[in-house]
Amino acid sequence: MTTMAISVRDLSKKYDSGFAVSHANFEVPLGTICGFVGPNGAGKTTTIRMLLGLISPTGGTAEILGESIKHPDKYLSQVGAMIEGPAFYPALSGEENLKVLATLGGFPIERVGQLIKEVGLEGRGGSKYKTYSLGMKQRLGIAAALLPNPKVLILDEPTNGLDPEGIQEVRDLLKRLASQGTTVFVSSHLLSELELISEYIVMLRKGEVVFAGTMNDLLLEQQPVILVKTEKESDLQKIIDIAHGDGHQATIRSGVAHIEGPAEWAGTLNRQAFEAGIVLTQLAPQLPNLEETFFEMTGDRK
Amino acid sequence: MIRVIFAEWRKLRRPTLFFGTIGASLFFTGLTTTFLYLMIDSHRGSSDRGRQVSREVLNLASGSVYGFASVGGLLGIIALCVFAAQTAQEYTYGTFRNLLVRQPGRIRILLGKLIAMKLFALILVAIAATVSISLSYYLSDRAKITTDLWFTSAGYHAIGQTLLNVTISVIYYGITGMILGLFLRSPISAISIGVLWILIIENLLGAVKPTFLKWMPANQFRTIAQGGSPDVSYSHALTLGSLYVLVGAIIAAVLFSRRDVSN
Numbered sequence: 001m002t003t004m005a006i007s008v009r010d011l012s013k014k015y016d017s018g019f020a021v022s023h024a025n026f027e028v029p030l031g032t033i034c035g036f037v038g039p040n041g042a043g044k045t046t047t048i049r050m051l052l053g054l055i056s057p058t059g060g061t062a063e064i065l066g067e068s069i070k071h072p073d074k075y076l077s078q079v080g081a082m083i084e085g086p087a088f089y090p091a092l093s094g095e096e097n098l099k100v101l102a103t104l105g106g107f108p109i110e111r112v113g114q115l116i117k118e119v120g121l122e123g124r125g126g127s128k129y130k131t132y133s134l135g136m137k138q139r140l141g142i143a144a145a146l147l148p149n150p151k152v153l154i155l156d157e158p159t160n161g162l163d164p165e166g167i168q169e170v171r172d173l174l175k176r177l178a179s180q181g182t183t184v185f186v187s188s189h190l191l192s193e194l195e196l197i198s199e200y201i202v203m204l205r206k207g208e209v210v211f212a213g214t215m216n217d218l219l220l221e222q223q224p225v226i227l228v229k230t231e232k233e234s235d236l237q238k239i240i241d242i243a244h245g246d247g248h249q250a251t252i253r254s255g256v257a258h259i260e261g262p263a264e265w266a267g268t269l270n271r272q273a274f275e276a277g278i279v280l281t282q283l284a285p286q287l288p289n290l291e292e293t294f295f296e297m298t299g300d301r302k
Numbered sequence: 303m304i305r306v307i308f309a310e311w312r313k314l315r316r317p318t319l320f321f322g323t324i325g326a327s328l329f330f331t332g333l334t335t336t337f338l339y340l341m342i343d344s345h346r347g348s349s350d351r352g353r354q355v356s357r358e359v360l361n362l363a364s365g366s367v368y369g370f371a372s373v374g375g376l377l378g379i380i381a382l383c384v385f386a387a388q389t390a391q392e393y394t395y396g397t398f399r400n401l402l403v404r405q406p407g408r409i410r411i412l413l414g415k416l417i418a419m420k421l422f423a424l425i426l427v428a429i430a431a432t433v434s435i436s437l438s439y440y441l442s443d444r445a446k447i448t449t450d451l452w453f454t455s456a457g458y459h460a461i462g463q464t465l466l467n468v469t470i471s472v473i474y475y476g477i478t479g480m481i482l483g484l485f486l487r488s489p490i491s492a493i494s495i496g497v498l499w500i501l502i503i504e505n506l507l508g509a510v511k512p513t514f515l516k517w518m519p520a521n522q523f524r525t526i527a528q529g530g531s532p533d534v535s536y537s538h539a540l541t542l543g544s545l546y547v548l549v550g551a552i553i554a555a556v557l558f559s560r561r562d563v564s565n
Binding site: 072 | 305316318391395396399403404405562
């Protein structure tokens, strides 16, 4: 029996304009939450579409729950998915839309009512889909993905359009599902959210996987940063010079000096700043978060 | 397969679509049948394209279904619109991807949709037939038509035969709509091109060279509904019409099963 929910080997999709996904390799263990990140156009949705059998790869292969993506009929009954946002029939109610999918997938119709409740659409299930707000549509999309009681849940931007409360509800829902053994593969632009819930991370850039592994490994791989603010902004350049003098990379961003260096060097910097007559108002060593790491690795900082 | 049919039926039975379509077909059926009887003495004709239908023709055993057979083409256009919209909207709403995640067998999806839509077309035809025959009977007195032969065994045979022909014709129109929907992936384009072809282009081509009509698809479907016409025999229309539908359906199915679903 496989221990991997998703296993991607050398997967590629090439269009006339070039590779949308190029020789991607990554694995997602069973029962984990895996964040799938990358700038717009990095190939996330194309990868998800290939995993769901909607488009054919031009090279490589992938397996979901041990079954090749060449035979989606063998695994899709255990997979829930929401791709590129929710898509439903506007003239049907939310409930009726779910019933269409439940009928098609052979899932119990009673599940529809439970899921409507679970995603917070109670009382609005009978309203036409076209009257739903973006957040409600998103919730319905998540409900549809949960219809098969999936072993693997693939979600593309599930928190789009949700208010902070909705985002927290989705986060709790995904954590709960993972604790019950569901593997969650989720792409999102809310990197801070992914950092809170994901154990694994797959990062794409221009169709190529730039990182695939645990979140801890990713963040530990990064150079720690010391953030420095001075009483006089004009002193920031002197701080940068001190950092360069000791062989550390440093830049000024939004009135804060970002110095790459170990936390222990903060003491040395403090002493040297004092000797130079510079008053520090902030001296904070920190590990880069997912967002900074993402920008660093994808080169996507504008 | 049965699950696909039931899922599609859930979409087809929504009141606005179901009653709207039935309403449109009743309107055209009523209009065509009423004109046939009320304008029987009009020198401008009482049937489609200004054709004069005499009392002798309506007195025949097949008289009860003459109006129904005449409306076959219009019922076909309604079916084309419904089949095209139901297919192409899956692309515009982006719902094909949901369907394919739940049922990855693409041909199964197409066949299931087609069967559900055929059932819908059958209901449409049955209601139109009932209304047209009832209206014909009701108006026969006023138009001085004798209905003695209508309800003999020959009359029932004519009703059965016409019901079958109109059903085949309507389904062929519908499949053409589905093919257009799969090719064009937009309900508006599929419906407008389909209707434009049937109502304008074929007629223009026919006006330029009448023998063209012998080979035009919509004319074959219309002729099937009428059980043959003076210009095109029933067997010719059935053979050529079936060939058009079969070839179109095979190409559309092969394309759909191989094409990436990316919206």
